[in-house]
Amino acid sequence: xxxxxxxxxxxxxxxxxxxxxxxxxxxxxxxxxxxxxxxxxxxxxxxxxxxxxxxxxxxxxxxxxxxxxxxxxxxxxxxxxxxxxxxxxxxxxxxxxxxxxxxxxxxxxxxxxxxxxxxxxxxxxxxxxxxxxxxxxxxxxxxxxxxxxxxxxxxxxxxxxxxxxxxxxxxxxxxxxxxxxxxxxxxxxxxxxxxxxxxxxxxxxxxxxxxxxxxxxxxxxxxxxxxxxxxxxxxxxxxxxxxxxxxxxxxxxxxxxxxxxxxxxxxxxxxxxxxxxxxxxxxxxxxxxxxxxxxxxxxxxxxxxxxxxxxxxxxxxxxxxxxxxxxxxxxxxxxxxxxxxxxxxxxxxxxxxxxxxxxxxxxxxxxxxxxxxxxxxxxxxxxxxxxxxxxxxxxxxxxxxxxxxxxxxxxxxxxxxxxxxxxxxxxxxxxxxxxxxxxxxxxxxxxxxxxxxxxxxxxxxxxxxxxxxxxxxxxxxxxxxxxxxxxxxxxxxxxxxxxxxxxxxxxxxxxxxxxxxxxxxxxxxxxxxxxxxxxxxxxxxxxxxxxxxxxxxxxxxxxxxxxxxxxxxxxxxxxxxxxxxxxxxxxxxxxxxxxxxxxxxxxxxxxxxxxxxxxxxxx
Numbered sequence: 117x118x119x120x121x122x123x124x125x126x127x128x129x130x131x132x133x134x135x136x137x138x139x140x141x142x143x144x145x146x147x148x149x150x151x152x153x154x155x156x157x158x159x160x161x162x163x164x165x166x167x168x169x170x171x172x173x174x175x176x177x178x179x180x181x182x183x184x185x186x187x188x189x190x191x192x193x194x195x196x197x198x199x200x201x202x203x204x205x206x207x208x209x210x211x212x213x214x215x216x217x218x219x220x221x222x223x224x225x226x227x228x229x230x231x232x233x234x235x236x237x238x239x240x241x242x243x244x245x246x247x248x249x250x251x252x253x254x255x256x257x258x259x260x261x262x263x264x265x266x267x268x269x270x271x272x273x274x275x276x277x278x279x280x281x282x283x284x285x286x287x288x289x290x291x292x293x294x295x296x297x298x299x300x301x302x303x304x305x306x307x308x309x310x311x312x313x314x315x316x317x318x319x320x321x322x323x324x325x326x327x328x329x330x331x332x333x334x335x336x337x338x339x340x341x342x343x344x345x346x347x348x349x350x351x352x353x354x355x356x357x358x359x360x361x362x363x364x365x366x367x368x369x370x371x372x373x374x375x376x377x378x379x380x381x382x383x384x385x386x387x388x389x390x391x392x393x394x395x396x397x398x399x400x401x402x403x404x405x406x407x408x409x410x411x412x413x414x415x416x417x418x419x420x421x422x423x424x425x426x427x428x429x430x431x432x433x434x435x436x437x438x439x440x441x442x443x444x445x446x447x448x449x450x451x452x453x454x455x456x457x458x459x460x461x462x463x464x465x466x467x468x469x470x471x472x473x474x475x476x477x478x479x480x481x482x483x484x485x486x487x488x489x490x491x492x493x494x495x496x497x498x499x500x501x502x503x504x505x506x507x508x509x510x511x512x513x514x515x516x517x518x519x520x521x522x523x524x525x526x527x528x529x530x531x532x533x534x535x536x537x538x539x540x541x542x543x544x545x546x547x548x549x550x551x552x553x554x555x556x557x558x559x560x561x562x563x564x565x566x567x568x569x570x571x572x573x574x575x576x577x578x579x580x581x582x583x584x585x586x587x588x589x590x591x592x593x594x595x596x597x598x599x600x601x602x603x604x605x606x607x608x609x610x611x612x613x614x615x616x617x618x619x620x621x622x623x624x625x626x627x628x629x630x631x632x633x634x635x636x637x638x639x640x641x642x643x644x645x646x647x648x649x650x651x652x653x654x655x656x657x658x659x660x661x662x663x664x665x666x667x668x669x670x671x672x673x674x675x676x677x678x679x680x681x682x683x684x685x686x687x688x689x690x691x692x693x694x695x696x697x698x699x700x701x702x703x704x705x706x707x708x709x710x711x712x713x714x715x716x717x718x719x720x721x722x723x724x725x726x727x728x729x730x731x732x733x734x735x
Contacts, residue, residue, distance in 0.1 A: 137259070141261075155259070163221045176226075216245045224259070225261050264545070301549050314522060357487065361486050376400070379478050394481045408424075409479050422496060454473075501526070503531055577613070580613050616652055649691070653690055653694070660718075681718060697709060
C-alpha cells in the first residue's frame with residue numbers, strides 16, 4: 117500500500133494513545149478496513165469488534181451487535197422504563213458479563229447501518245454491567261467506522277413510528293449517547309482504490325448528490341444499454357436485488373456445457389446459517405465466472421477478496437481459476453471461516469477470543485452477478501451496474517465506487533436523479549469535520565488527558581464498589597436462605613469497599629494536582645500510596661476468601677460464590693497495579709504491568725447444610 121496520510125496517522129494515535137470516542141469515516145477505498153486490521157494487530161487495550169450484520173461481523177473478524185450484547189430484536193425505547201425493561205430481559209452469562217466488564221475499547225464497524233436506538237441499547241448494557249451508570253458506554257472507548265454516504269440503517273416503518281418522537285433520524289449520530297459523548301470526527305482523505313482524477317471527482321459528486329454537467333456526461337459515456345454479459349466474461353454485474361443476481365447467475369451457468377461438480381462445506385461446531393460466507397453446496401463448472409471471497413494468507417498473495425476469474429480446470433479433487441490479469445491459474449484450496457465469541461482468561465483477566473465453530477469451503481461464489489449490498493467493501497477491475505431501481509440512499513455510490521477505473525465501468529440503465537439523494541441529517545453531521553490543525557490540537561490534549569487517566573484509573577475502585585453492592589443486594593434478596601453471619605459479612609465487606617472507593621477518589625484528586633509536575637513528587641506519592649493500598653487490599657482479599665455464609669439454596673450459593681470471585685479478582689488486580697505503577701507510570705508501563713498480572717490462588721470455604729461438610733470452591 118502507498119504511504120499513509122497524516123490524517124490516518126492521527127486516527128491511529130487517537131485509537132491507541134487516547135481514550136476519546138472516534139468516528140472514522142472516508143470515501144470508498146481510503147483505508148478504513150486497513151485501520152481496523154492494524155488496530156487489532158497492535159493495540160494493547162482489551163478490544164472487541166462488533167458489526168450490525170453477521171456477514172459484516174465475519175468480514176471484520178468480530179461478532180454481531182445483538183450477539184455480543186445479548187440484545188432482543190425488538191426496538192429499544194430510550195426512557196428509564198425502557199432501560200429497566202431491557203436489563204430485565206437480558207440473559208447474560210457469567211462469561212459475557214465478565215467480557216463487558218473487562219472491555220476497554222469497542223469497535224463498531226459498518227456504523228452507517230447501525231440504528232440510533234441500537235447504540236443507546238448498547239450504552240445501557242455497558243453502563244449497567246460495568247457499574248458506571250453516569251458514564252457513556254460505562255467508560256469504554258468506542259471507535260465507530262464507516263461511511264455515512266454508503267448503505268444507511270434500515271428503518272422499518274412500524275419501528276420508526278414508535279421511535280421518531282425520541283430521535284431526529286435513525287442514524288447513529290442522533291442517538292442519545294452520541295449527544296452526551298460526541299466522537300472525534302476523522303475523515304480519511306487519501307483514496308487508494310481509484311487513481312483517475314476525473315473518476316474520483318465523479319464519485320465525490322455522486323456521493324454528495326452534487327452532480328455537475330461534466331459528471332452527468334461522464335456517466336452517459338459509460339451507458340451501454342445493450343451490453344451482453346455473456347460476451348464480456350471479465351465483467352461482474354451489480355444489481356439492486358437478490359432475485360436478479362440469482363437469475364443472471366443461473367442463466368449463465370445453464371449456458372455452459374460440461375459436468376457440474378458439487379463442493380459441500382464442512383461445518384464444525386456452532387456456525388449459524390445466517391452468517392455463511394457463501395453457499396454451503398457450491399455447484400461449479402468449467403468456464404464459470406467466480407469471485408474469491410477471502411484474502412489469501414500465503415506469500416506471495418495469489419488472490420484477495422473480490423478478485424474475479426474463470427474456472428479453467430475442475431474435478432472432484434481440485435479447482436483452478438484463471439484470473440484476467442494473471443498468466444498462471446490459481447489452484448484453489450479450502451478456506452476456514454471462524455465463528456468466535458469473546459471470553460475472559462481466568463488467570464490473567466484478559467479478554468480472549470473463543471472459537472465456537474468453523475466453516476470450511478472453497479472461497480468462491482458465482483460472479484456473473486452479485487447484489488450491490490454484497491459488493492460493499494469489494495473492489496473490481498470491470499463492473500456492469502444496473503442501479504435504476506436503487507431503493508436506498510448510498511446504493512448508487514457503493515455500486516459505482518466498487519470499480520477501480522471509469523473505463524472499467526458499464527451502466528446498463530440510466531441512473532435516476534432521485535436515487536442519488538443524500539439524507540439531510542448526514543449532510544448536516546458531516547459539516548462537523550474538523551480541520552487537520554484542529555485534529556492535531558485535540559490529539560495533543562487527548563494524549564495528555566490519557567496519560568493522567570492511566571494513572572488515575574489504577575486508583576479507581578468504582579467497579580469493586582459496584583460488585584460489593586451487587587453482593588449485598590444478592591444477600592438481601594435471599595436473606596431467607598442465608599444465615600445471619602453471612603449477611604453481616606457481606607454488609608461489612610460492602611462498607612469497607614465503599615470506604616476504599618472514597619479514599620481512591622481523594623487520591624485521584626491528588627494525582628490531578630501533581631500530574632503536570634515532573635520533579636519526582638508524583639513518583640514518591642505513588643509509591644507511598646502503593647504501600648497504603650497494599651495493606652487495605654490484602655485485608656479485603658482475605659475477607660473475601662473467608663466467608664461464614666451458610667446458604668441453603670444451590671442456585672443462590674453459586675451466584676454468591678461467583679460474585680465473591682469477581683470481587684476477589686478485581687481487588688487482586690488493583691493490588692498488583694497500585695503497588696507497581698510508581699515504577700513506570702507511562703501508558704506503556706501501565707500495560708506492561710497489567711499484562712504481568714496473574715490471579716492469586718483463591719479458595720472460598722462455605723458450609724453446605726445438606727451434607728454438613730465443608731465445601732471448597734477453588735479458582
